Amino acid sequence: MRARPSLFSRPAWIAIAVCALVAGLLPVLNLVFPAGHALHISSYMVGLVGKFMCFALAALALDLVWGYAGILSLGHGVFFALGAYAHGMYLMRAIGRDGVYQSHLPDFMVFLDWKTYPWYWSMTDNFFYCMLLVLLVPGVLAFVFGYFAFRSRIKGVYFSIITQAMTYAFMLLFFRNDTGFGGNNGFTDFKRILGFSITAPETKATLYLVTLAILVGALVAGRMIVQSKLGRVLQGVRDSEARLMFIGYDPLWFKLFVWTLSAVLCSIAGALYVPQVGIINPSEMSPANSIEMVIWVAVGGRGTLIGPILGAFTVNGLKSWFTAAFPDLWLFALGLLFILVTLFMQKGILGLARQIDPRGKRRVVVEEAATVKETVKEAA
Amino acid sequence: MKRLLLALLLCINALAHAAIDPAILAPLAGDDPDARVAAVARIAVLANDDAHRVLQALQQDTLYATPDGKILIVGDSETYDPATGKTLATPEGVDGIVVNNRLRSAVEAALSGLALLSPDPAVRDSAVRELQAREIDPAQVPLIQKAFDKESDAAIKASLQLLLSTANLRASDPAARRAAVVGLAGSTNAALQPLLKNMLQKQPDGSYPEPDASVRAAAAQTLSEIEGRIQRTEIVANIFYGVSLGSVLLLASLGLAITFGLMGIINMAHGELLMIGAYTTYGCQVLFRKYLPGAVDAYLLVALPAAFIVTAAVGVALERTVIRWLYGRPLETLLATWGISLILMQLVRTLFGAQNVEVANPSWMSGGVTVLGSLVLSYSRIAIIVFAMLVVAALWVILNKTRLGLFVRAVMQNRRMASCVGVSTGKIDMMTFGLGSGIAGLGGVALSQLGNVGPDLGQGYIVDSFMVVVLGGVGQLAGTVIAALGLGEVNKFLEPMAGAVMAKIFILVFIIIFIQRRPQGLFAMKGRSVE
Numbered sequence: 036m037r038a039r040p041s042l043f044s045r046p047a048w049i050a051i052a053v054c055a056l057v058a059g060l061l062p063v064l065n066l067v068f069p070a071g072h073a074l075h076i077s078s079y080m081v082g083l084v085g086k087f088m089c090f091a092l093a094a095l096a097l098d099l100v101w102g103y104a105g106i107l108s109l110g111h112g113v114f115f116a117l118g119a120y121a122h123g124m125y126l127m128r129a130i131g132r133d134g135v136y137q138s139h140l141p142d143f144m145v146f147l148d149w150k151t152y153p154w155y156w157s158m159t160d161n162f163f164y165c166m167l168l169v170l171l172v173p174g175v176l177a178f179v180f181g182y183f184a185f186r187s188r189i190k191g192v193y194f195s196i197i198t199q200a201m202t203y204a205f206m207l208l209f210f211r212n213d214t215g216f217g218g219n220n221g222f223t224d225f226k227r228i229l230g231f232s233i234t235a236p237e238t239k240a241t242l243y244l245v246t247l248a249i250l251v252g253a254l255v256a257g258r259m260i261v262q263s264k265l266g267r268v269l270q271g272v273r274d275s276e277a278r279l280m281f282i283g284y285d286p287l288w289f290k291l292f293v294w295t296l297s298a299v300l301c302s303i304a305g306a307l308y309v310p311q312v313g314i315i316n317p318s319e320m321s322p323a324n325s326i327e328m329v330i331w332v333a334v335g336g337r338g339t340l341i342g343p344i345l346g347a348f349t350v351n352g353l354k355s356w357f358t359a360a361f362p363d364l365w366l367f368a369l370g371l372l373f374i375l376v377t378l379f380m381q382k383g384i385l386g387l388a389r390q391i392d393p394r395g396k397r398r399v400v401v402e403e404a405a406t407v408k409e410t411v412k413e414a415a
Numbered sequence: 416m417k418r419l420l421l422a423l424l425l426c427i428n429a430l431a432h433a434a435i436d437p438a439i440l441a442p443l444a445g446d447d448p449d450a451r452v453a454a455v456a457r458i459a460v461l462a463n464d465d466a467h468r469v470l471q472a473l474q475q476d477t478l479y480a481t482p483d484g485k486i487l488i489v490g491d492s493e494t495y496d497p498a499t500g501k502t503l504a505t506p507e508g509v510d511g512i513v514v515n516n517r518l519r520s521a522v523e524a525a526l527s528g529l530a531l532l533s534p535d536p537a538v539r540d541s542a543v544r545e546l547q548a549r550e551i552d553p554a555q556v557p558l559i560q561k562a563f564d565k566e567s568d569a570a571i572k573a574s575l576q577l578l579l580s581t582a583n584l585r586a587s588d589p590a591a592r593r594a595a596v597v598g599l600a601g602s603t604n605a606a607l608q609p610l611l612k613n614m615l616q617k618q619p620d621g622s623y624p625e626p627d628a629s630v631r632a633a634a635a636q637t638l639s640e641i642e643g644r645i646q647r648t649e650i651v652a653n654i655f656y657g658v659s660l661g662s663v664l665l666l667a668s669l670g671l672a673i674t675f676g677l678m679g680i681i682n683m684a685h686g687e688l689l690m691i692g693a694y695t696t697y698g699c700q701v702l703f704r705k706y707l708p709g710a711v712d713a714y715l716l717v718a719l720p721a722a723f724i725v726t727a728a729v730g731v732a733l734e735r736t737v738i739r740w741l742y743g744r745p746l747e748t749l750l751a752t753w754g755i756s757l758i759l760m761q762l763v764r765t766l767f768g769a770q771n772v773e774v775a776n777p778s779w780m781s782g783g784v785t786v787l788g789s790l791v792l793s794y795s796r797i798a799i800i801v802f803a804m805l806v807v808a809a810l811w812v813i814l815n816k817t818r819l820g821l822f823v824r825a826v827m828q829n830r831r832m833a834s835c836v837g838v839s840t841g842k843i844d845m846m847t848f849g850l851g852s853g854i855a856g857l858g859g860v861a862l863s864q865l866g867n868v869g870p871d872l873g874q875g876y877i878v879d880s881f882m883v884v885v886l887g888g889v890g891q892l893a894g895t896v897i898a899a900l901g902l903g904e905v906n907k908f909l910e911p912m913a914g915a916v917m918a919k920i921f922i923l924v925f926i927i928i929f930i931q932r933r934p935q936g937l938f939a940m941k942g943r944s945v946e
Contacts, residue, residue, distance in 0.1 A: 077824060107746045107749075109749075135915055180927075183928075183931040184931060186931075187930075187931045187932065187934055188934070189934050190930065191746070192681050192746065192749065193885065193930065193934060194883050195681075195746065195749060196681075196885060197881075197885075197926075197930055197931075198929050199878060199881070200878055200881075200882060200923050200926060201923075201927060203878045203923060204919075204923035204924060204927075206921045207916050207919055207920050207923075208920050210916070210917075211916055211917075290468065322877075322878065323874070325751070326683075326753050329750060330750065331751060363761070363765060366757045366758070366760065366761035367757075367758055367761050367762075369754070369757055370754040370755065370756075370757035370758035370761070371754065371758065372754065373750050373753055373754025373755075373757070374737055374751045374752055374754040374755065374758075375752040376507045376750075377741065377747040377748075377750045377754075378737065378740055378741070378751065381747070
């Protein structure tokens with residue numbers, strides 16, 4: 036057994052620390068300096084970066100399954116939205132009687148002429164119970180779905196297609212008014228979270244910093260997982276599942292673990308997303324949104340964990356810029372991005388950087404060779 | 416009773432064209448209000464020109480009576496005696512017949528009753544509607560019965576039957592009521608149900624609106640018979656609508672059955688090929704309206720080959736520029752084709768606008784055939800079913816009976832061997848993808864006839880199409896057909912129970928579970944081609 040390699044190389048550690056520091060400084064600058072000051076960062080900018088970090092967390096979650104276990108999910112939007120809805124239930128309850136109809140029920144229920152909360156809304160006025168739901172609901176859904184899918188050895192494209200069917204079914208379900216989640220309007224008009232006003236800059240800054248901390252934590256934890264023995268078995272699943280089974284591993288539980296973990300991470304991203312953006316509706320579950328998540332990972336470089344974070348920032352940054360500057364051209368640009376990345380940039384931005392920097396490239400080769408050797412040794 | 420009426424009708428008919436029996440007319444001049452109303456009904460039953468004139472005169476206050484009880488129609492210049500059918504000078508001492516409200520409403524009812532016999536269906540239809548709005552007097556029953564016997568239009572006949580039974584069910588004689596109830600047993604008219612149910616409804620005080628127990632028993636029997644018949648009609652309707660929906664699914668997914676099923680290309684732009692087919696149809700319609708307004712109905716015939724050629728060309732272009740480089744990398748193909756679909760959608764949005772465009776059905780598609788009394792099968796649905804069958808047949812012939820089909824199958828089964836014996840596999844890939852895309856274009860033509868045509872048209876079908884192909888078993892044309900029809904049927908039978916959206920969700924869940932149990936689909940490919 037060789038010594039466990041350090042999680043990241045020294046330059047990578049420095050880069051992560053610098054990025055986290057700069058990102059952490061943004062809301063502070065927003066609070067400390069008044070508008071108009073040279074060092075002031077607008078609230079819009081803070082909100083935007085906060086949103087991107089949620090997307091980055093979702094992309095990271097997706098990379099764990101796609102990049103390391105080779106399971107391409109076209110349904111991660113469901114987990115993202117379920118986390119957002121679970122948190123949104125608390126936020127809706129926290130509105131209290133400040134809604135348009137001043138009822139103890141959310142406005143959409145008053146509109147439907149409901150008199151009481153449906154059973155699945157019980158206890159949702161408790162923040163911690165809702166946080167538990169954020170972890171449990173997508174976790175259980177992913178576990179059950181994954182258990183049956185992986186047990187019948189559904190893989191590759193078939194798995195992608197049924198995850199897409201799943202997200203589509205959930206979207207239809209949540210679009211119904213009778214489902215009890217606000218129909219196509221979803222949840223919005225939140226007022227406060229844990230007693231603090233949700234629009235106050237301090238609350239926003241706190242949410243932002245929590246998101247940043249979770250993102251960095253997830254990156255480090257993810258890296259630990261993929262470098263562990265478990266992570267290498269997962270890469271074995273990705274590269275040749277049949278061979279791994281002949282060696283004597285049962286891929287089911289490995290895949291199920293990473294799949295469920297990924298779903299829960301994605302759900303946390305959704306739960307962080309909803310208070311910062313202030314709305315969640317079923318269109319988040321549309322198949323198109325889930326596929327867009329995949330392109331964040333592909334653009335950044337799959338199987339790198341840092342790549343998806345870069346990808347989420349790049350693609351969403353481009354999207355914000357395009358939809359403001361040339362709204363008609365955004366879909367052309369996104370479509371081209373899909374095509375060009377799959378045709379010419381299979382390893383994404385990170386891969387491109389390594390191709391350009393020969394030193395980096397050599398290191399990658401050495402690393403890969405070491406991994407292969409290790410795997411062979413363990414197998415023997 | 417019936418025989419009596421019949422005799423009465425016969426003897427009146429004998430007199431009909433000549434004149435009206437003065438005995439019938441006489442009560443009009445009398446004082447007894449019941450007799451006057453009865454007289455109006457008896458005049459109406461005659462249903463001849465004179466009856467019509469008398470009633471109209473009564474309504475317009477131009478009916479007069481002489482002191483000796485003769486009834487005359489007094490016009491501006493001449494006076495008409497309905498009893499003899501002759502014109503005469505107005506006698507002295509005639510007195511206008513006073514029409515009170517009760518009599519007036521009876522006259523109006525009688526006049527609409529007479530309109531039931533008009534040769535013009537529109538007049539008959541409006542008369543039925545007018546009668547439905549008011550309480551039917553038992554005295555009017557013979558007239559409605561006569562109209563019912565003569566009626567040829569199914570819809571009006573059903574309304575007449577309802578009128579008739581409503582009137583009969585209110586008769587005071589229990590035997591007459593029972594006869595009416597029994598007489599309804601053969602009907603398929605769903606509107607009769609509430610009427611009969613109402614008779615059996617127990618009141619709070621324990622009594623029934625229908626006092627006679629034997630009539631109630633007959634009503635229950637009739638009700639169950641009508642319900643059974645309606646249920647059978649509904650089942651037939653559901654089967655038909657299911658086949659129709661299945662044909663739509665089939666047309667939407669046949670192209671994919673080739674590109675995904677045979678070639679293994681995850682073509683997420685398949686929906687956009689459908690959309691391009693639909694827009695080509697729109698383009699043909701616009702051109703026809705502009706240059707050949709006389710032959711607008713023929714635009715579909717031109718749209719079919721046009722849509723095939725356009726989408727096949729788009730497909731070939733995609734295959735040559737993008738997909739060719741991604742063979743063997745299905746997940747990458749999926750992403751790249753998704754990008755293509757975004758570009759195609761935005762392109763159409765830029766060219767034609769984001770709004771839906773209007774594609775009108777040709778006139779021969781409107782209307783339908785009526786079967787089983789009340790079930791209307793529209794021509795557009797029948798046309799879609801027939802079209803789907805034709806496309807499947809054509810595809811089967813191409814794949815199994817032509818040289819191209821032979822090559823396609825050879826390349827799909829063993830690419831290297833096919834290449835060894837001289838098949839140009841690259842060219843065959845291109846042509847197969849073109850064929851699948853062209854078929855998708857044909858599907859688009861069909862979809863344009865059913866729903867909205869907009870840039871997002873394809874998005875609604877992409878998940879469904881993949882479900883159909885996967886469910887049917889990849890690489891199996893027959894599997895695709897059966898899966899599409901099966902899904903259509905299941906959907907239509909679930910819809911009344913769960914609502915359209917829930918039915919769709921159930922089906923998606925069902926497919927997800929089904930694929931878990933049988934990943935290879937309904938019809939598994941046998942042999943070495945399985946991974």
